[in-house]
Amino acid sequence: MTTAASLLAGATAGAVNDSNPVIPAWSGPYGGVPPFDKIKATDLKDALEAGMAEGLADLEKIANDPSPPTFDNTIAAMERSGRLLDRVTTVYGIYSSTLSDDTVQATERDIEPKLAAFRDSITQNEKLFRRIATVYDARDTSNLTPEQKRLVWLQYTNFVRAGAKLDAQAKKRLSEINQQLATLFTNFSQNLLADENDRFLLIEDEADLAGLPDAVRDGAAANAETRGHKGKWLIANTRSSVEPFLTYSTRRDLREKVWQTFVNRGDNGDAHDNNKIITQILQLRAERAKLLGYPTHAHWRLENSMAKTPDRAMELMEAVWKPAVARVHEEVADMQAIADQEGDGVKIEPWDYRYYAEKVRKAKYDLDTNAIKPYLQLEKLREGMFYTAGQLFGLYFKPIAAGTVPVYHSDVRVWEVDDAAGKLVGLWYFDPYARVGKQSGAWMNAYRNQERFDGDITTIVSNNSNFVKGKPGEPVLISWIDATTLFHEFGHALHGLSSNVNYPTLSGTNVPRDYVEFPSQLLEYWVATPEVLNRYALHYQTGEPIPADLVAKIQKAKTFNQGFDTVEYLAGALVDMKLHLAATPDKAIDPDAFEKKTLADLGMPHEIVMRHRTPQFGHIFSGDGYSAGYYSYLWSDTLTADAWEAFTVDGKGPWDKEVAERLRVNVFSAGNTRDPAEEYRGFRGRDPGIDALMRKRGFMPPLAAGASTTKTAK
Numbered sequence: 001m002t003t004a005a006s007l008l009a010g011a012t013a014g015a016v017n018d019s020n021p022v023i024p025a026w027s028g029p030y031g032g033v034p035p036f037d038k039i040k041a042t043d044l045k046d047a048l049e050a051g052m053a054e055g056l057a058d059l060e061k062i063a064n065d066p067s068p069p070t071f072d073n074t075i076a077a078m079e080r081s082g083r084l085l086d087r088v089t090t091v092y093g094i095y096s097s098t099l100s101d102d103t104v105q106a107t108e109r110d111i112e113p114k115l116a117a118f119r120d121s122i123t124q125n126e127k128l129f130r131r132i133a134t135v136y137d138a139r140d141t142s143n144l145t146p147e148q149k150r151l152v153w154l155q156y157t158n159f160v161r162a163g164a165k166l167d168a169q170a171k172k173r174l175s176e177i178n179q180q181l182a183t184l185f186t187n188f189s190q191n192l193l194a195d196e197n198d199r200f201l202l203i204e205d206e207a208d209l210a211g212l213p214d215a216v217r218d219g220a221a222a223n224a225e226t227r228g229h230k231g232k233w234l235i236a237n238t239r240s241s242v243e244p245f246l247t248y249s250t251r252r253d254l255r256e257k258v259w260q261t262f263v264n265r266g267d268n269g270d271a272h273d274n275n276k277i278i279t280q281i282l283q284l285r286a287e288r289a290k291l292l293g294y295p296t297h298a299h300w301r302l303e304n305s306m307a308k309t310p311d312r313a314m315e316l317m318e319a320v321w322k323p324a325v326a327r328v329h330e331e332v333a334d335m336q337a338i339a340d341q342e343g344d345g346v347k348i349e350p351w352d353y354r355y356y357a358e359k360v361r362k363a364k365y366d367l368d369t370n371a372i373k374p375y376l377q378l379e380k381l382r383e384g385m386f387y388t389a390g391q392l393f394g395l396y397f398k399p400i401a402a403g404t405v406p407v408y409h410s411d412v413r414v415w416e417v418d419d420a421a422g423k424l425v426g427l428w429y430f431d432p433y434a435r436v437g438k439q440s441g442a443w444m445n446a447y448r449n450q451e452r453f454d455g456d457i458t459t460i461v462s463n464n465s466n467f468v469k470g471k472p473g474e475p476v477l478i479s480w481i482d483a484t485t486l487f488h489e490f491g492h493a494l495h496g497l498s499s500n501v502n503y504p505t506l507s508g509t510n511v512p513r514d515y516v517e518f519p520s521q522l523l524e525y526w527v528a529t530p531e532v533l534n535r536y537a538l539h540y541q542t543g544e545p546i547p548a549d550l551v552a553k554i555q556k557a558k559t560f561n562q563g564f565d566t567v568e569y570l571a572g573a574l575v576d577m578k579l580h581l582a583a584t585p586d587k588a589i590d591p592d593a594f595e596k597k598t599l600a601d602l603g604m605p606h607e608i609v610m611r612h613r614t615p616q617f618g619h620i621f622s623g624d625g626y627s628a629g630y631y632s633y634l635w636s637d638t639l640t641a642d643a644w645e646a647f648t649v650d651g652k653g654p655w656d657k658e659v660a661e662r663l664r665v666n667v668f669s670a671g672n673t674r675d676p677a678e679e680y681r682g683f684r685g686r687d688p689g690i691d692a693l694m695r696k697r698g699f700m701p702p703l704a705a706g707a708s709t710t711k712t713a714k
C-alpha cells in the first residue's frame with residue numbers, strides 16, 4: 001500500500017491534465033465512445049497514473065465513510081468507483097495488443113509494476129476490507145437480491161484470495177512479488193513479440209514457393225512489401241503465416257526451417273530468451289501461493305474456477321490424453337503410408353505433420369481444404385455470424401458509417417447492435433488484419449461492460465484477428481479453421497452483448513476462466529450448419545454457394561486430425577498444470593528440461609510439439625490469467641459438446657428457438673450472477689457428462705439415430 005500511495009502522490013501533481021484526451025469521460029453517440037482520433041501512445045502513461053490516483057481516492061472515501069457499512073455504501077460504491085482507470089486501461093490494453101511500438105512498450109515496463117502495486121494497495125486496505133467483511137457477514141440478513149449476494153461473496157473472496165487477511169509483513173512481501181511478476185510478464189511478452197517480428201523467412205526465388213496456393217503467395221508478397229522487401233515473399237514468424245506454409249510447401253528443407261524458427265520463439269539463448277524469466281515466475285508464484293496458504297499456485301488459481309481443484313482438472317485431461325495419443329499413432333501411420341507410397345523417403349517429423357495430414361485428408365475424405373477456401377470470404381462469413389446472432393439471440397448488426405465513431409486504425413470498422421425491439425444493445429468493433437505491433441492470434445475484448453444498477457449502460461466489445469490482407473479490392477479468403485476461430489471470437493462477443501445484469505463486475509465475459517470458453521466454443525458449431533454455409537459460403541468469383549457434396553465431405557471429415565489437435569493442445573495444458581504443481585519457492589526449474597521430461601513421461605508422440613512450447617507460452621507467462629488454466633479450453637469444451645447435443649440430439653436442431661432461449665437466459669445473458677455449474681444446470685437440466693466430448697472428438701462412436709443423451713449422461 002505504501003509503495004503505490006507514495007508513487008501516486010508523486011505522480012498526480014502533473015498527471016491530471018485536462019488536455020490529455022484519454023482522461024475525459026467518453027462522449028458522443030451510443031452512450032459515449034473512446035476518442036481514438038485524439039489519442040496518442042504518449043498520452044497513456046499520465047492517464048494511467050491519473051486513473052490510479054482517482055481509483056485510490058475513490059476507495060479511500062469508501063473506506064473512511066463514517067456511516068456503518070452497507071451493501072450500497074460499500075459494495076455498490078466500489079462498483080461506481082475507478083471509472084477513469086477502467087477507461088484508461090481499456091485504451092492502454094488496445095495499444096498494447098494492437099498498436100505496440102517503442103512508446104507503448106516503455107509505458108508497459110514503467111506502468112505494469114505500478115498497476116500491480118495499485119491493485120495490492122486496494123486489497124490490502126484494511127479499513128476497506130473490514131467494511132466488505134461486515135457486509136459479507138450480514139449477507140443473509142440484509143435483504144439482498146441473489147445477484148447482490150453473489151457480488152458480495154465475489155468481492156469478499158477476491159480480497160481474501162489476494163491476501164486481505166495476511167499480516168503486515170506478509171502483505172508487504174506479497175506486494176513485492178506481484179510487482180516483480182508484473183515486470184517479468186511484460187519482459188516475457190516483449191521478448192516473444194520481438195522473436196515474432198524480427199525473425200522470418202525471406203524468399204527471393206519464386207521456386208522456393210513451390211506448393212503454396214495463390215492466396216498464401218499473395219499474403220507472403222504483401223507481408224514482404226509492408227516490411228520493405230517489395231518483389232520478394234516473407235513468411236512471418238506468426239501462427240497465421242507459419243501454418244499455411246507448413247501445410248502446403250513441398251520444400252521439406254524450408255518447412256523444417258520455418259518450423260524450427262517458430263517453435264524456438266523465446267528459446268534462442270539470446271537477449272530475447274524467456275527461460276530464466278519462466279524460472280523466476282514459477283518461483284515467485286509458488287512463494288505467493290505459500291504466503292496465501294495454498295499448497296501450490298495451481299491450487300490457488302483453481303479454487304474459484306468451475307473445476308475447483310487441480311485434481312479434477314487433471315482427471316479430465318488424463319481421461320482424454322490416452323485415446324488422443326492412440327489416435328495420433330493411427331494418424332501418423334496413415335501419413336507414413338502416403339509418404340512411402342509417393343516414394344518420398346521420409347520418416348514423418350514434426351515439420352511434416354501438417355503437410356502429410358493434408359494429403360491424408362484428400363485421400364481419405366476426398367477433401368481438399370484449398371477447394372473450400374474460395375467459398376470462405378471473410379466479409380461473407382461475418383454476415384453469416386450476424387445471421388446466427390439474429391436467429392439465436394435476436395441481436396441485429398447495423399454498420400456505422402466510417403467517420404461517425406472514431407477508430408484507432410483505418411482497418412477497424414464498427415457496428416451498432418440492437419435487439420429485436422430495435423433497442424440499442426451495444427457496439428461491435430472489428431479489427432481483422434495482421435500488422436506489425438499487433439499480437440498474434442485472435443481475441444475478444446470488452447471496452448465497456450454492460451450494467452444497469454445506476455442507469456442503463458450499454459456494452460462495447462471488439463473482435464480481433466490476424467488475417468493476412470490480400471490484394472486491394474479483392475475479397476480476403478480464409479481457411480476453414482480461421483472461419484471456425486472467427487465464430488469462436490464472435491461467441492465471446494455475443495456473451496458480452498447478451499449480458500443482462502446489474503453490476504459491471506458480474507457482467508458479460510467476467511466469468512471463471514474454465515467457463516468463459518464455453519459460449520465461444522459453442523458458437524463455432526454454427527459455421528458448419530447448412531443454413532450458414534448455403535447463404536454465406538459463396539464462391540468469391542461465381543457467387544455460387546458451396547456445393548452440397550463439399551459440405552458433406554466437411555461434415556464427414558469433422559473428427560479428422562483430432563488426435564493431433566487434442567495432443568498438441570493437451571500437452572501444453574498438462575505441462576502448464578504440472579509446472580505449477582511442481583514449482584516451489586526455492587527450486588529453480590529449468591523450463592526446457594522440465595518440458596522435455598514431462599512430455600517423455602507422458603508418452604508424447606515425437607511427431608508433435610506442444611501448441612505453445614514453454615518459452616513462448618504467453619497464455620501462462622505473460623500474465624496470471626491462464627496460468628494453471630490452459631486446461632480451461634478442454635473443461636469448457638466438455639460443456640460445449642454436451643450443450644450442442646441439447647440442440648442436435650435432445651432438441652430440434654441447431655436453430656431450435658426454445659433451446660436457444662434457455663441458453664440465452666441461463667448462460668449468455670447471465671454473466672457471473674450465478675455459480676457456473678448452476679447456470680449450466682439451468683440450461684441443460686442436469687450436469688454435463690464427458691461422453692459428448694469424446695463423441696465430438698471421435699474418440700467414441702456417434703450416437704445412433706433417435707438416441708437421447710439423458711440415458712448416457714453422467
Ligand SMILES: [Zn+2]
Pocket residue numbers: 488489492517520
Ligand atoms: Zn476463446
